[in-house]
Amino acid sequence: MPAILLPVLLPVPLDRPLDYRSETPIPAGSLVRVPIGARETVGVVWDGPATGGIAPARLKPILGRIEAPALPEPLRRFLEAAARETLTPLGAMLRLVLAVPAALEPPPAPLAYRIAEGGRAARTALERRVLEALAEAGTLPAAELARRARTSRPALARLVETGLIEVVSAEPPPEPTPDPDRAGPILSADQAVAARALVAQVERGEGVALLEGVPGSGKTEVYFEAIAAALRRGKRVLVLLPEIALTAQWLERFTRRFGVEPQLWHSGLTAAQRRKGWRRIAEGRAPVVVGARSALFLPLAELGLVVVDEEHDPSFKQDEGVTYHARDLACLRARLEACPVVLVSATPSLETATAAGAVPGGPSARPGWTHLLLPDRWGGAVMPKVELVDLRRERPPRGSFLSPPVREALGATLEAGEQALLFLNRRGFAPLTLCRACGHRLRCPSCTAWLTAHRLRRRLLCHHCGWSAPEPEHCPACGSVGTLVASGPGVERIAEEARALFPTARIAVVTSDTVGTARAAADLVTSVLAGELDLLVGTQMLAKGHHFPKLTLVAVVDADLGLAGGDPRAAERSFQLLHQVAGRAGRAERPGRVLLQTHDPGHPVMVASARGDRAAFLRAELAEREAAGLPPFGRLAAIVVSGADADEVRELARALARAAPVTEGVRILGPAPAPLALLRGRWRERLLVQARPTVDLPAYLRDWLAGRRVPSRIALEVDVDPVSFL
Ligand code: ADP
Numbered sequence: 001m002p003a004i005l006l007p008v009l010l011p012v013p014l015d016r017p018l019d020y021r022s023e024t025p026i027p028a029g030s031l032v033r034v035p036i037g038a039r040e041t042v043g044v045v046w047d048g049p050a051t052g053g054i055a056p057a058r059l060k061p062i063l064g065r066i067e068a069p070a071l072p073e074p075l076r077r078f079l080e081a082a083a084r085e086t087l088t089p090l091g092a093m094l095r096l097v098l099a100v101p102a103a104l105e106p107p108p109a110p111l112a113y114r115i116a117e118g119g120r121a122a123r124t125a126l127e128r129r130v131l132e133a134l135a136e137a138g139t140l141p142a143a144e145l146a147r148r149a150r151t152s153r154p155a156l157a158r159l160v161e162t163g164l165i166e167v168v169s170a171e172p173p174p175e176p177t178p179d180p181d182r183a184g185p186i187l188s189a190d191q192a193v194a195a196r197a198l199v200a201q202v203e204r205g206e207g208v209a210l211l212e213g214v215p216g217s218g219k220t221e222v223y224f225e226a227i228a229a230a231l232r233r234g235k236r237v238l239v240l241l242p243e244i245a246l247t248a249q250w251l252e253r254f255t256r257r258f259g260v261e262p263q264l265w266h267s268g269l270t271a272a273q274r275r276k277g278w279r280r281i282a283e284g285r286a287p288v289v290v291g292a293r294s295a296l297f298l299p300l301a302e303l304g305l306v307v308v309d310e311e312h313d314p315s316f317k318q319d320e321g322v323t324y325h326a327r328d329l330a331c332l333r334a335r336l337e338a339c340p341v342v343l344v345s346a347t348p349s350l351e352t353a354t355a356a357g358a359v360p361g362g363p364s365a366r367p368g369w370t371h372l373l374l375p376d377r378w379g380g381a382v383m384p385k386v387e388l389v390d391l392r393r394e395r396p397p398r399g400s401f402l403s404p405p406v407r408e409a410l411g412a413t414l415e416a417g418e419q420a421l422l423f424l425n426r427r428g429f430a431p432l433t434l435c436r437a438c439g440h441r442l443r444c445p446s447c448t449a450w451l452t453a454h455r456l457r458r459r460l461l462c463h464h465c466g467w468s469a470p471e472p473e474h475c476p477a478c479g480s481v482g483t484l485v486a487s488g489p490g491v492e493r494i495a496e497e498a499r500a501l502f503p504t505a506r507i508a509v510v511t512s513d514t515v516g517t518a519r520a521a522a523d524l525v526t527s528v529l530a531g532e533l534d535l536l537v538g539t540q541m542l543a544k545g546h547h548f549p550k551l552t553l554v555a556v557v558d559a560d561l562g563l564a565g566g567d568p569r570a571a572e573r574s575f576q577l578l579h580q581v582a583g584r585a586g587r588a589e590r591p592g593r594v595l596l597q598t599h600d601p602g603h604p605v606m607v608a609s610a611r612g613d614r615a616a617f618l619r620a621e622l623a624e625r626e627a628a629g630l631p632p633f634g635r636l637a638a639i640v641v642s643g644a645d646a647d648e649v650r651e652l653a654r655a656l657a658r659a660a661p662v663t664e665g666v667r668i669l670g671p672a673p674a675p676l677a678l679l680r681g682r683w684r685e686r687l688l689v690q691a692r693p694t695v696d697l698p699a700y701l702r703d704w705l706a707g708r709r710v711p712s713r714i715a716l717e718v719d720v721d722p723v724s725f726l
Pocket residue numbers: 185186187188191213214215216217218219220221222378
């Protein structure tokens with residue numbers, strides 16, 4: 001029989017599948033073992049004919065098939081489209097799917113026993129008990145038989161050898177599935193309208209909906225109805241959440257509504273949980289998967305709904321390795337699966353709001369997009385009152401950071417037995433340490449970044465590369481002793497100030513340093529809810545996801561912090577963050593109060609925050625973006641060239657710029673040193689490509705960069721639609 005040629009995609013950075021030889025036809029999507037070089041790897045039989053060009057006799061053979069379900073067709077098409085959009089080799093996309101190699105091993109078959117065929121009679125009391133138990137039940141799982149016969153599993157294994165009983169593989173126990181028909185809450189009129197619209201989309205199997213509503217307006221309850229609708233149709237559901245919003249509270253609510261826990265997927269799972277979870281998903285035994293951005297690449301089949309909660313969250317963008325935006329790819333995957341997407345947010349990104357026609361006075365919705373708005377908080381609670389504190393007039397006392405109005409408000413809140421939050425999006429004690437004698441500033445040895453002082457750990461830390469060292473006793477520049485001083489505030493320093501002001505208050509610092517694990521975060525939430533803490537000092541760890549009914553005051557220590565730097569989305573992000581933090585205050589019956597300390601009370605972000613006038617802010621922001629040709633009125637791509645030799649990097653970046661094809665509607669900015677000009681010891685030059693919406697930017701970039709060789713000591717990273725501008 002002549003050998004069959006099959007294209008097999010391997011999880012390595014190659015653009016296309018390689019040809020292999022097979023004795024038998026194997027359907028596309030099947031997982032197979034193949035040789036590559038001297039190694040063996042798992043690949044996926046790809047669609048279409050083999051490439052050809054190499055004599056079949058010289059091709060290597062497919063070694064065998066993996067006992068796992070084939071990758072579904074829509075997932076294969078998704079990987080191709082995502083590779084094209086993100087300029088990633090197709091094989092590197094596949095690697096994201098096959099990220100759990102252990103899951104590809106056949107799972108150990110669960111053991112069960114039955115009476116051996118033509119078996120012998122019992123000779124001992126133990127053997128009699130074993131036979132009696134099996135005569136009654138037919139087959140029994142090993143553990144159960146050991147229990148009923150009052151013996152151990154090794155003892156049972158010996159009985160197999162003596163021919164009394166034999167091994168059969170046990171049926172896996174049936175898994176409980178989410179029940180879409182358990183009663184949810186009775187929806188308000190607005191909620192019901194939104195839920196009906198989503199259910200209709202699930203039934204049609206298409207569309208992108210923006211579900212917008214202030215925190216507490218019931219967005220989660222509403223999209224739970226859409227999940228129920230998908231489950232009723234026998235479809236699967238993928239819910240993406242930012243890692244830090246994957247809270248116990250969310251899981252509890254899901255479980256309350258649907259009766260069982262969803263399949264979880266995030267970086268905190270153990271290796272065994274990942275293996276079992278992946279397998280469960282691939283075998284179609286997980287109807288609902290909720291996970292962080294990497295869940296996008298799970299081998300789910302028969303998707304009926306994708307939800308992206310907190311769609312505006314920048315952490316959906318993966319910046320390292322394969323760069324992709326999970327929200328955008330979620331929309332792409334849903335389109336190829338013929339299923340609808342719900343993007344959920346209290347503060348939708350300008351891109352999403354524009355596409356959904358959700359900016360009052362802005363462009364109308366793109367075809368296929370709808371905007372669903374939940375205007376009120378459920379139960380009628382009001383948004384907290386936001387007040388600006390002008391730091392130029394209301395100066396904090398020397399060497400401190402909390403202004404008189406904030407101190408007063410804190411005092412009153414604690415006096416009333418309520419809780420307060422001091423928000424500052426900066427870990428550690430101080431962002432800078434400098435020498436009072438010579439002015440020297442302590443810098444990371446391998447980055448263009450100041451070292452952050454962490455008093456709790458008694459170390460200096462680089463927040464970019466993780467480098468750390470104990471605080472030196474003398475200045476490394478002039479040698480003076482005792483002259484190094486911390487400059488500027490971090491949360492630890494704010495907590496210190498608060499402790500001095502309110503010595504009896506129970507204060508907790510909440511950052512990834514202090515509540516980095518899911519367990520620690522859950523403990524913190526419990527103590528806040530139990531009223532065991534009075535004052536939280538925290539970073540954006542705290543900005544979302546939690547309901548703290550007794551928290552009635554939020555003070556933002558430095559509302560201007562997010563506005564610096566060359567990021568075109570800085571204003572939008574600041575507004576979102578401030579809005580979200582504000583949403584922590586007064587969610588129950590108690591009205592909340594929010595104070596924003598700022599040096600620039602006239603800034604559009606501050607004015608809009610104080611007035612609560614999001615529409616006006618968005619309109620103004622949109623007009624500016626349009627004038628500048630920035631997203632959503634144009635696309636950007638960042639190309640970063642990096643290496644250890646600054647001159648070589650600069651030369652290469654310049655050569656790259658010179659080689660850029662000249663095309664109508666594309667502008668190349670740079671090269672210029674990236675804002676983080678040195679990172680982990682590598683010099684970085686950046687080019688920004690700005691394209692009109694009519695330009696196919698990925699195609700342009702491919703054209704330009706295809707076949708361009710750089711020495712292996714130089715890295716060339718392409719980030720289409722960048723979110724970070726460092
Ligand atoms: P969001 O997702 O917009 O922040 P949630 O869905 O979390 O809002 O709702 C906020 C709170 O109000 C939750 O505790 C939720 O259970 C409750 N809630 C919302 N809508 C209703 C409703 N129609 N009936 C009862 N409780 C509701």
